[in-house]
Amino acid sequence: MTTQKGAQRRQRRRISGEIEDRIAVLAQREPRWSAGQIYEQLLLEYDEKKLKSPPPSKRTVERIVKEWRGVDLTGPWNLYTAAPEDVPLVLPVLAAVINWTQGAITSLTNGEARIIANIRSVAPDFGLVDSFLWARLYRRRIENNEPTDDFDAYLSYAPWRDENRRALYRKAVEQGWVREVPRAFILHHENGEITTTNVF
Known part of the structure; x- marks a missing residue:
């Protein structure tokens, strides 16, 4: 039986490592930015050829940002x-x-x-x-x-x-x-x- 975490990990593997790392850095460096703003920044950097891969969907960006900004207990x-x-x-x-x-x-x-x-x-x-x-x-x-x-x-x-x-x-x-x-x-x-x- 496939667990939710297992499915998420497989989905994450389909995302360019370069992109996920960039999302993580932006989520930390710009904590006031929404996931939508980070998504727009990724699109801009891809258009400017600063990123080799196009960004994933906005929903995927939102998920990754949420993970990175999770509560530290x-x-x-x-x-x-x-x-x-x-x-x-x-x-x-x-x-x-x-x-x-x-x-x-x-x-x-x-x-x-x-x-x-x-x-x-x-x-x-x-x-x-x-x-x-x-x-x-x-x-x-x-x-x-x-x-x-x-x-x-x-x-x-x-x-x-x-x-x-x-x-x-x-x-x-x-x-x-x-x-x-x-x-x-x-x-x-x-x-x-x-x-x-x-x-x-």
């Missing part, structure tokens, strides 16, 4: 209940997220903060906004019983640090030893702007 993160060792790891990310979203997101959840602290404890040079996006995706995958091995491998290889690490990670992906991390979730600052980093 771990509660809001604050200094009163935070682990002291997490505070210096989390606060810079919060500031970066406030700037990135232009004040649309001004707080983190306990679940997000925990993952952010774990990421930055092993990769202090990892991007601040990256840490936020990864925390949200990581939490969502855990809640949906989906694998996180691609993110774990990326952090293990640390390809953003130098060309040697980048080459090792590239080889691992090309050989099929590890799954490539969604490229839409790799960001960096360039001349004050956030752009997608191509590690290949």
Whole structure:
């Protein structure tokens, strides 16, 4: 018997990974935007040839946005209940997220903060906004019983640090030893702007 989640996963696989990743990023970066506005943005980017694949239906975009903006039941993160060792790891990310979203997101959840602290404890040079996006995706995958091995491998290889690490990670992906991390979730600052980093 086919479960609803199984059917949704099969439907999701028919959507370009590039498109779903872009929807996820827009849902986080523009939290004030409706799903309809995100759909229109995807159409614009496709017309401008910034996307290789056309966007799915507006209903599908609405579903993905709803999933990404689901309620986090771990509660809001604050200094009163935070682990002291997490505070210096989390606060810079919060500031970066406030700037990135232009004040649309001004707080983190306990679940997000925990993952952010774990990421930055092993990769202090990892991007601040990256840490936020990864925390949200990581939490969502855990809640949906989906694998996180691609993110774990990326952090293990640390390809953003130098060309040697980048080459090792590239080889691992090309050989099929590890799954490539969604490229839409790799960001960096360039001349004050956030752009997608191509590690290949």
